[in-house]
Amino acid sequence: MCGDCCNLNSWYGEQVKNPSVDFDEDGRCKFQDKETKKCMIQKAKPLVCVLFPQHPSELTSLPNCSFRFVREYNDKQ
Numbered sequence: 001m002c003g004d005c006c007n008l009n010s011w012y013g014e015q016v017k018n019p020s021v022d023f024d025e026d027g028r029c030k031f032q033d034k035e036t037k038k039c040m041i042q043k044a045k046p047l048v049c050v051l052f053p054q055h056p057s058e059l060t061s062l063p064n065c066s067f068r069f070v071r072e073y074n075d076k077q
Contacts, residue, residue, distance in 0.1 A: 002064040003037030005052055010062055020046035 004010040008027035022030040031041045039045050053059055056069045 001038070002062075002066065003032060004062045004064050005049075006032040006037070006039070020048055 006029040008023050024030050028034070029039075031039055031045065033040050039049070053065075053067060053069075059065050059067060059069075
């Protein structure tokens, strides 16, 4: 809930080129509250935001992100 994923300046490469997200002149999502950093359209946010993140590599440029992937133990392996 750091809000860094809503900031173009936090991203590298092709990840930011998504037409379903609108950014302002500062590179922030237009639907992010500037003070709280929370999404103002939580129930109607773009699918790319709902599904984020899908892979650990998506978090490499977001050091403040508290989301973590945890490897599950499978005793059948």
